[in-house]
Amino acid sequence: MISEWISAVLLVLGAFFMLLAAIGVLRLPDLYIRMHAATKASSFGALLMLVAVSIHFPVAYVIIEAALVIIFIFITAPVASHMIGRIAHLLKVPKWEKTIIDELENRIHYDEKGGKTDD
Template identity: 40%
Template sequence: MIDLLLHYASGLLLLLGCFFMLTGAVGVLRFPDFYSRMHAAGVTDTLATFLIISGLMLTAGWSLALFKLALIMLFIFFTSPTASHALARSAQLSDLRLAQVSAEENLDEALQAQSSTAQDSELSTEAEITDGTRA
């Protein structure tokens, strides 16, 4: 009974891992620019690794293989986000920008969007407060 349950649980984890892995690969292949590609790869890499290695751990049972799988998972948990961060930093430092948009324009747009949303939220909170006093 327990064996059957473990078998199905590991199959489910492996299936989920395959799904996330394929999603990330399609994202890396199809997304239009470097930073969105990095988002697709970086997010799915860690999760898919976690799911697949968990599935393998359930298959392995209590043994040395379980310990080694745990070591691999721990190591990938530390290195995968670090590699993503280093990649983004390197791209930023070597002046890789999004196509047809300069850094200054980006910053200006971001600041304008921020100030306008801040004003909107202030207005909305004021409206809520006045509504509250009326109610």
């Protein structure tokens, strides 16, 4: 009985973080900030939901499968987000006008073909 309540609370919290990620993607001003919201909040929401499933169905293969999915999400989401950000920076996707620091601005220079140059 208590495991059902814990599962329900975790599912609601996971759905809330997924909703927060979706709202962030719609409402935030530029690609870089949207990407942050989509990666962080949705990964945490998926974690909460998969933990809820593991608690509700305490069978070894369900717990192992949920753990593997969590590991996969937490490895691939940041890498994908990083790659999207790098490509967006290469393509000079406009930043929000209130952006103060661009740490890649002066560190990486590319020629016309996309190759790095020495500076």
